[in-house]
Amino acid sequence: MEERIYFDHAATTPLDKRVFEKMTPYYIECFGNADSPHALGRKAMGAVDDARDTVARLINANKNEVYFTSGGTEADNWALIGGAYAKRKEGRNEIVVSAIEHHAVLSAAERLGKEGFAVRYLPVNAAGAVEAEEIEKAVNDKTAIVALMAANNETGVLQPIDVAEKVAHRNGALFFTDAVQYAPYMPIDVKKINADMLAFSAHKFYGPKGVGVLYIKNGVRIEKLIGGGEQERGLRGGTLNVAAIVGLATAYDIARREMEKNNEKITALSRLFMEKLDTVYGLNRNGVGENALPSVINLRFDGVENTSFLFNMDLQGVCLAAGSACASASVKPSHVLTAMGLTEKQAKESVRFSFGKNNTEAEIARGAELAIQTIEKLRKAD
Numbered sequence: 191m192e193e194r195i196y197f198d199h200a201a202t203t204p205l206d207k208r209v210f211e212k213m214t215p216y217y218i219e220c221f222g223n224a225d226s227p228h229a230l231g232r233k234a235m236g237a238v239d240d241a242r243d244t245v246a247r248l249i250n251a252n253k254n255e256v257y258f259t260s261g262g263t264e265a266d267n268w269a270l271i272g273g274a275y276a277k278r279k280e281g282r283n284e285i286v287v288s289a290i291e292h293h294a295v296l297s298a299a300e301r302l303g304k305e306g307f308a309v310r311y312l313p314v315n316a317a318g319a320v321e322a323e324e325i326e327k328a329v330n331d332k333t334a335i336v337a338l339m340a341a342n343n344e345t346g347v348l349q350p351i352d353v354a355e356k357v358a359h360r361n362g363a364l365f366f367t368d369a370v371q372y373a374p375y376m377p378i379d380v381k382k383i384n385a386d387m388l389a390f391s392a393h394k395f396y397g398p399k400g401v402g403v404l405y406i407k408n409g410v411r412i413e414k415l416i417g418g419g420e421q422e423r424g425l426r427g428g429t430l431n432v433a434a435i436v437g438l439a440t441a442y443d444i445a446r447r448e449m450e451k452n453n454e455k456i457t458a459l460s461r462l463f464m465e466k467l468d469t470v471y472g473l474n475r476n477g478v479g480e481n482a483l484p485s486v487i488n489l490r491f492d493g494v495e496n497t498s499f500l501f502n503m504d505l506q507g508v509c510l511a512a513g514s515a516c517a518s519a520s521v522k523p524s525h526v527l528t529a530m531g532l533t534e535k536q537a538k539e540s541v542r543f544s545f546g547k548n549n550t551e552a553e554i555a556r557g558a559e560l561a562i563q564t565i566e567k568l569r570k571a572d
């Protein structure tokens with residue numbers, strides 16, 4: 191494939207070669223089932239143990255609070271559904287989720303809604319953040335669980351998880367945060383965040399796809415979603431994906447050690463990109479403010495449909511998205527942008543640029559130039 195410019199790191203990131211090298215032995219040589227009692231099984235379980243230790247140390251958790259899953263989506267579903275079911279036994283039949291959650295959380299909320307839970311959605315302001323008073327209004331002594339993502343995947347806007355945690359706990363509810371988008375850029379300390387559950391996923395920080403973590407605080411009981419063997423303390427059945435788990439821990443260790451350096455680089459690239467686009471007429475930024483990830487820039491180009499823009503940019507070698515990859519097959523406008531008050535038309539004029547550690551200044555300059563040309567071309571065609 192010819193050289194492509196990749197500006198879609200919020201959707202996924204390439205595997206770091208150092209991670210790949212740590213993973214490969216577990217596919218062929220050390221292929222044992224981690225639950226087998228023989229030497230190959232013990233070797234595999236040793237690797238899983240080390241990975242769990244690494245993750246626990248990095249997020250300031252206990253080892254037995256770290257559960258490996260098949261990714262962010264499973265962790266989100268498990269936290270919400272498992273948490274709601276557990277709390278239903280106390281007579282709690284309401285759940286609170288923000289309107290801008292990832293579809294993994296929203297679809298779990300819809301399912302709970304069909305099963306009789308009342309679902310309350312937290313609105314966001316024009317800047318893309320949930321406001322404290324909305325959390326106060328929505329949570330009460332019937333609330334089973336509050337879910338608020340740490341950072342939004344379409345705008346990069348950080349959410350007031352400190353407030354959500356306090357309000358949830360004051361009302362006796364569980365607090366869950368989807369930290370999938372947050373984890374690559376902000377250090378996670380579960381003692382500080384004080385969530386009952388927290389999710390993240392390896393492929394957003396240069397690890398493999400199909401593996402994630404659900405942290406569940408000791409003492410918090412949630413129901414299991416996937417029955418089977420006694421893996422993951424009997425709460426998540428299925429033969430452990432040893433290579434992927436090793437990859438997740440290796441990738442997260444690298445992400446934490448190189449976080450500051452990467453954030454500095456990506457912040458500079460994002461700034462450069464905005465400077466290059468400065469002259470574009472009718473350009474608006476969706477979700478602004480200090481409290482955002484360095485990596486995501488969501489822009490609206492007046493009068494330019496994002497489907498045409500993305501198609502033209504792709505033809506010219508630039509990989510971009512309108513928003514969540516999981517929703518981009520649909521023609522629906524982004525639920526995140528419409529929640530922020532954009533009209534459907536405005537949401538369909540919006541594009542997400544998400545930069546990563548391997549991007550270069552030359553790519554930023556080239557990407558910006560192609561974006562400007564494409565906007566002009568599409569406006570003329572109108």
Ligand SMILES: *Cc1c(COP(=O)(O)O)cnc(C)c1O
Nearest residue numbers: 261262263292343368370371391
């Ligand atoms: C990518 C993403 C997910 C889904 O994680 P997968 O590992 O791809 O299933 C969930 N939440 C957010 C915020 C994401 O960005």
